[in-house]
Amino acid sequence: MKKYVLVRILRSLFSLVVVTSLAFAMVYTLVPRMRIFKTDGTWSKLSSDRDAQMSYENSTYEKIGYIDFIEQKDICALLYEDKSGTGYSSCMQAGNAEVVSFVEEYEAKGYTSGVYEKNGLVWMTREIPLASRIVDWFSNILWLDGPNRIQDANNPDLERGYYLGETSTGSPALMCSGCEYKYQVYVNGSFPFIHQNVLNVNFGTSYPTYANTPVLDVFTQSQGESVRTEQLMPNGTTQSSSLDLETCKYKYTLDNLDVNKFNDNYADCTTVRQDPSMLSVSAIMGILSLILSYGIALPVGNLMARKKGKLADKIGMAYIIFIIAVPFLAYIYAFKYVGNVFFGLPDKFPSLGALNWKSYVLPIISLSLPSIGSTMMWIRRYMIDQSTQDYVKFAKSKGLSQKEIFNNHIMRNAIIPIAQGIPSSIVSVISGALITEAVYAVPGMGKMLPDSISAFNNPIVITLTFIFTGVSIFALLAGDLLITVIDPRISLADNGGRK
Numbered sequence: 001m002k003k004y005v006l007v008r009i010l011r012s013l014f015s016l017v018v019v020t021s022l023a024f025a026m027v028y029t030l031v032p033r034m035r036i037f038k039t040d041g042t043w044s045k046l047s048s049d050r051d052a053q054m055s056y057e058n059s060t061y062e063k064i065g066y067i068d069f070i071e072q073k074d075i076c077a078l079l080y081e082d083k084s085g086t087g088y089s090s091c092m093q094a095g096n097a098e099v100v101s102f103v104e105e106y107e108a109k110g111y112t113s114g115v116y117e118k119n120g121l122v123w124m125t126r127e128i129p130l131a132s133r134i135v136d137w138f139s140n141i142l143w144l145d146g147p148n149r150i151q152d153a154n155n156p157d158l159e160r161g162y163y164l165g166e167t168s169t170g171s172p173a174l175m176c177s178g179c180e181y182k183y184q185v186y187v188n189g190s191f192p193f194i195h196q197n198v199l200n201v202n203f204g205t206s207y208p209t210y211a212n213t214p215v216l217d218v219f220t221q222s223q224g225e226s227v228r229t230e231q232l233m234p235n236g237t238t239q240s241s242s243l244d245l246e247t248c249k250y251k252y253t254l255d256n257l258d259v260n261k262f263n264d265n266y267a268d269c270t271t272v273r274q275d276p277s278m279l280s281v282s283a284i285m286g287i288l289s290l291i292l293s294y295g296i297a298l299p300v301g302n303l304m305a306r307k308k309g310k311l312a313d314k315i316g317m318a319y320i321i322f323i324i325a326v327p328f329l330a331y332i333y334a335f336k337y338v339g340n341v342f343f344g345l346p347d348k349f350p351s352l353g354a355l356n357w358k359s360y361v362l363p364i365i366s367l368s369l370p371s372i373g374s375t376m377m378w379i380r381r382y383m384i385d386q387s388t389q390d391y392v393k394f395a396k397s398k399g400l401s402q403k404e405i406f407n408n409h410i411m412r413n414a415i416i417p418i419a420q421g422i423p424s425s426i427v428s429v430i431s432g433a434l435i436t437e438a439v440y441a442v443p444g445m446g447k448m449l450p451d452s453i454s455a456f457n458n459p460i461v462i463t464l465t466f467i468f469t470g471v472s473i474f475a476l477l478a479g480d481l482l483i484t485v486i487d488p489r490i491s492l493a494d495n496g497g498r499k
Contacts, residue, residue, distance in 0.1 A: 005477070005481070008477050008480070009477070012473045012474055012476075012477060015469075015473050016466070016469055016470050016473055017138065019465070019469045020138075020462065020465055020466045020469060021134050023461070023462060023465040024130075024133070024134050024137065024462055025130060025134075027458050027461055027462060028066070028130060028133065028458065029130065031456065031458070033061065033066060035456045036060070036064070036207065036208055036456045036457075036458065037057070037060075037208065038208075038455070038456060039208050039209070039455055039456075040060075040208045040211075042056065043056060043057070043060075050117070051116040051117055051118050051119070054116070054123075055071065055116075055123070058123065058125055060207065061125075063205060063207065064204075064205075064207060064458065064459065065128060065133050065136065065137070065204070066127070066128065066133075067125045067126060067127055067128060068111075068125065068126040068128060069123070069124075069125050070106070070111070070123065070124045070125075071121065071122070071123045071124075072091075072092060072099055072121040072122045072123070073092065073121075075091070075099055075102050075103075075122070076088050076091035076092050076099070079091055079098060079102070092121070094115075094119060094120030094121060095120065099122055103122055103124060106124055106126075107124075109126070110126050110127075111124040111125065111126045112124065112125050112126070137204070137462070140202050141201060141202060141203065142199065142200070142201060142202075143199075143200055143202055144198060144199060144200075145176070145179045145180050145181055145184065145197060145198055145199075145200060146176075146178075146179060147160040147161050147162065147176055147177065147178035147179055148160060148178060149178065149179055149180050150178050150179065150180060150250045152250075152252055152265070154252070155265065158177065158178055158265075159177045159178065160177060160178030161176070161177060161178065162174060162175065162176050162184065163175055163176075163177070167183070167186050167187070167188060167245070167246055168231050168232050168233075168245045168246070169188065169189075171186060171187040171188055172186070172187055173185065173186035173187070173246070174186070177264075179197075179250075180197075180200075180249050180250055181197035181200075181247075181248070181249055181250075182248050182249075182250075182264075182266035183195075183197060183245075183246045183247075183248070184196065184197055184198050185197075185198065186246050188246065195246065197247075201216050202214070202216070203215035203216050203459065203462075203463040203466070204459040204462075204463070205459060206218050206457060206459055206460055207457065207458075207459065208455060208456070208457060209451070209452065209455045209457050209460075210457075210460075215459050215460055215463045216463075217270070218278070218448075218460065219277060219278050219279045219445055219448075220277050220278075220279050221270055221271075221273070221277055222271075222272060222273035222274070222275060222276060222277050223273055223275040223276070223277060223278070223354070223443055224273045224274045224275030224353070224354065225273060225274050226242035226271050226272065226273050226274075227242055227272045227273060227274050228240045228241060228242045229241070229242075229272075231243070231245065233245075233261045233262070234261065234262045234263050234264065234266070235260075235261060235262055235263040236263075237260075237261070239261065241261070242271050242272050242273075243261075243269040243270075243271060243272070244269055244270045244271065244272050245269060247269050247270040248262075248266040248267060248268060248269040249266065249268040249269075250265050250266055250268065251265050251266070251267040251268040252265070254267055274355065275353065275354040275355065275443070276354055278443055278444050278445045278448060279444075279445055281354060281442060281443060281444040281445075282433060282437070282442075282444035282445040282446055284360065285360060285363055285364050285367060285433065285436075285437075285442070285444065286367070286426075286429045286433065288360070288364050289364045289365075289367040289368040289371070289429055290368075290371070290422075290425060290426070290429060292364060292365070292368045292372075293368040293371035293372045293375060293425065294371075294375060294425075296368075296372050297371070297372045297373075297375035297376045297379060298375070298379060298415075298418075300316055300372075300376050301316070301375065301376040301377075301378070301379030301380045301383070302379065302383060302406060302407070302411060303316075304316040304317070304376065304380045305379070305380045305383035305384050305387070305406065305410075306383075306402060306403065306406050308384060313380075316376055316380070319373060319376070320373045320374075320376055320377050322373075323369060323370055323372075323373030323374075324373065328370060328435060329435060329439070331369065332366045332369075332435065332436065332439055333439065335362070335365065335366055335369070336362055336366070336439065336440070339361070339362045339365075340362075345358055345361050345362050346358060346359055346362070347362065347440070348440060348441045349363065349440045349441050349442040349443065350441055350443070354443070362440060363436050363437070363440045363442055366436050366439070366440070367429060367433060367436045371425050371429065374425075375418065375425070378418060379414060379415075379418055382413075382414035382418065383406065383410050383411065383414045385414075386410045386413050386414050387405075387406075387410055389413075391409060392405055392409065392410065395409055416483050419479065419482050419483050422475070422478075422479055422482065426471065426472070426475045433445075433446030433447075434446045434447070434449055434450060438450060445464065445467070448460060448464060449461065449464045449468075452464065
C-alpha cells in the first residue's frame with residue numbers, strides 16, 4: 001500500500017512536470033513575444049521615444065524570463081560601488097574604455113550588444129535557453145524565508161533574528177527581522193486560523209494584466225472595494241486603514257505615507273477587500289456544485305434503477321439524453337435565461353456581488369448539470385447490473401423488500417465505481433468552470449485562463465496549467481484511495497496493482 005502510494009505520487013509529479021513543461025515550451029516559443037505588449041499602455045506611450053521603449057521592452061523580457069538584460073548603468077554599478085564618485089561618472093560616458101572592454105568580454109559569453117541612439121550608452125542582452133527557463137521556474141516554486149533573506153545596502157544595520165510578538169489584534173505571533181515577511185507564524189480569526197509565511201510559493205510575476213503583482217497574489221488576494229477599520233499601526237498610532245498588517249513584506253524604499261504608519265521597512269502590505277479571492281470563489285462554486293450533483297444524482301439514479309422502465313426512469317433518461325445531446329454552452333445559456341427571467345436570479349455575477357448568495361445559484365447549478373446527468377446514468381447502470389447478482393437473490397429469499405435490498409446491499413457495491421469516478425467529476429468541474437465563469441462573469445480562477453490567453457499573460461497561463469493539471473492528476477490518486485476506505489476488501493498492492 002505505502003509503496004503503491006509512493007510510486008503513484010512520483011508518477012503524478014513526473015506527469016505534472018511534463019505537462020507544465022510542454023505548456024511552457026508552447027507558450028514561450030510559438031507565441032511571438034512582442035504580443036505581450038498588446039495591452040500595455042505604458043509601452044504604447046513610449047512609442048515616440050524608441051530608446052526608452054527598447055529599454056522598457058528588454059526590462060520586461062528580463063522580468064518574465066526571456067533574456068538577461070544589462071545596461072551601461074548596471075555595468076558601471078558593478079565597476080564602481082560609489083555612484084556619487086568621479087569613477088562612476090566617467091564610466092557613464094559614451095565610449096568609456098572600461099565599458100567597451102566589459103562589453104567585449106560579455107559578447108564572448110553570448111551576449112548581443114547595442115547602443116542607444118540619443119545618449120550613446122551601451123546595452124546588452126542574452127537569450128536564456130528554454131530548458132534553463134523551465135528549470136528555473138520549477139526550482140523557484142518553493143522558497144524558505146529567513147533572517148538573512150533581505151540584503152539592503154541602504155540598511156546595513158538591519159537587525160536579524162526571530163522574536164515573539166503580537167498581531168494588530170493582540171494574537172500571538174512569531175516575528176522576524178531580516179526576513180522578507182515580518183510575521184512568520186501568527187494566529188487570527190480567519191480560516192485556517194494559524195497562518196505562516198515561512199514556506200512560500202512563487203509562480204513569478206503577472207504581466208501585462210495585474211502588472212508587477214506576484215501571480216499567487218492575483219489568485220489569493222481579496223477582491224472588490226477596500227475595507228477600512230481602526231487599527232493600531234506599528235508606529236503606535238491608531239488609524240483607519242485597509243492594510244492587512246500580518247502580510248507586510250520588507251520595502252526597500254519608504255515614502256511619506258509609509259513613514260506615517262510604520263517604524264521600520266516592513267511596509268509592503270496587502271489590502272483587505274470585501275469580496276473573496278479568485279481562488280475562494282472558484283473553490284466555493286466547485287465544492288458546492290459537486291455536493292449538489294452527487295446529492296441529486298445518487299438518490300435519483302437509485303430511484304431510476306428501482307423503477308426501471310417506469311415513469312421515473314423515463315424522465316431521468318430523458319434528462320440524461322438531453323444533457324448528452326445538447327452542447328454544454330447551449331443549455332447554460334438556456335438555463336441562464338430561465339433563471340433570470342422566471343426566477344429573478346442575476347445572470348451576471350457582479351450584478352449583486354460575491355456577498356449575495358443569489359449570485360452563486362445559477363453558476364453552481366449550471367456547473368452541476370453535466371455531472372448530475374453522467375452520475376445518474378452510471379449509478380443506474382451499476383445498480384441494475386448488481387440486481388442480478390446471487391447476493392441479491394439471497395436477500396430476496398430472506399424476505400427483504402426491494403427498497404431495503406437496493407439501499408442496503410446493491411448501493412454499497414454500486415457506489416465503489418461511482419466513488420472512483422469522483423476524480424473525473426472534479427476534472428469536469430474544473431474544465432466546466434472555464435466556460436461557466438466566463439458566461440456568468442464570475443471573478444474566479446476558471447475565467448482567468450481564457451482571459452490570460454487573450455492578454456498574452458504567459459506567467460498566469462503557465463501557473464493555471466500547473467494548478468489545473470496538478471488537481472486533475474492527484475484527484476485520480478485520491479479516487480483510488482477513496483475506494484479502499486469505502487470497501488476495506490479492496491487493497492492496493494505493493495506492485496502498483498490491486499488485489
